Amino acid sequence: MATLRLVVQKKRKDGYWPVYIRVVHRGKPSFMPTGKVVNDKGLTKSREIKDTFVLSLLMPRIVEYTEALNRVDVTNWTVQEVVNFLKTGTEDISFSEYARRHADRMVDEGHVRNARNYVLALQHLERFLGTTDVKFSALTSATIEKWIRSLSTTSRAKEMYPVCLRQVFRAALLDYNDYDKGVMRIKTNPWMRIRIPRADRPEKLAITPEEARAFFAAPLPQTKVVAPLSEVGRDTAMFVLCLAGINTVDLYNMRKVDYHEGILHYKRSKTRGSRSDEAYIEMRVPPILQPLMEKYATGDDDDRLFSFHNRFSTSDSFGSGANTGIKQICESMGITGDSRYCVYTFRHTWGTVAQNDCGATIAEVAFAMNHSDGHNVTRGYIRPDFSPAWELNEKVVEFIFFTNNPSSRHREDEGAGIFRFSPKQMIHAGIYFKGELLGEIRDIGYGNVDEVIGKLLAFVPDRIPNRSNVQIKIEIVDKGQVAFFERMKGVSF
Structure with missing residues (x-):
């Protein structure tokens, strides 16, 4: 112990003696300045401190330090580790200060947009508590629960803000606590008991190919401004829709070295830090974008490859400007309020058209849009062939801009729910008699309902009487769509 x-050690030239706390551990001494001084009258002949005022100020500190050391095992510590613990281990640490440093580190690592969410979460917590210096000790389970309840009317922040600050708290536990040596500067973790609510599920943002054609054909609103936001918004939407739903931050940050042989080579900013392949993708630029x-x-x-940075200082301001321009075009078309489009409308539209109108599976759509597919480790070891994504992207561009074919959504409305799928889509189907499963299939390669039913009818045994009905259930696994059919033995088969 x-x-x-x-x-005291040495007298200063002004005649005063600085007072120190001498710490001796494992035979080694160290001296901690106290900021207090005494004169000769405050010392005994053997230089023991007798100044009652100084003693009254410093002895409680000695007691506090002793109690702090009693709560940890310092057996294997060096004297310097003991001193460092006494200097910092008894202070109430600022959560606000640490959270800002954490956000700054995220910016340094290239996660600018995510860092902004962390700062917004901290600022909301500080407004709720009425201070810009929130201490770790103030973050009790009860306080955090009250703060989360104050977010209940929000659609996304009620989940995103608590998740951000929980991540900050977890990082602080690793930075401040030394579990091997029993140093616990942050003594509690209130997040263990906190249940974070789910964000409201957003509505599908996709529009139909017909609506997309109308948007790009619409005249720009009249203005005297050169290169108005409406023009930037339309052009950005075109980039997004014709590059497999590329994000605006990636357009903004694209470098000339990323573009060669007609192909963009880049890492998706949003997820490159969380994937072993760094969210790398190659996308061929279709001729329509030249x-x-x-x-x-x-x-x-x-x-830089594109000049967006000459007008917009950050990728966030670029995205905001593009959204404003898109909404201006919508309003000129009579589309108002929540029905107006945004950049993400065209990202969602690409994925929807790729699946519903171009016959792509969900896995193919995810690959082309550079989504995580559950095989991140594998993708970190191999170099994928991105040409299937290029081909799918060009199918989407062809369907929207070079045909006037109706969308699958409209075809289903007109055909009273026509059930369509392509040979690439996974089909799970079963045939039943009086609730008994007679047989099932789960495979790709079927082009229409009749092919599936024909395969299933082979499972019907001879014991089923003629003129008896069998029920058939067909699920398009990729779409999550299910349809039911009925056939009569001896009539339909």
């Missing part, structure tokens, strides 16, 4: 004592590639090209002295 370390011993602590008030001592005019825009030239329109937004930068000069020889600029390493």
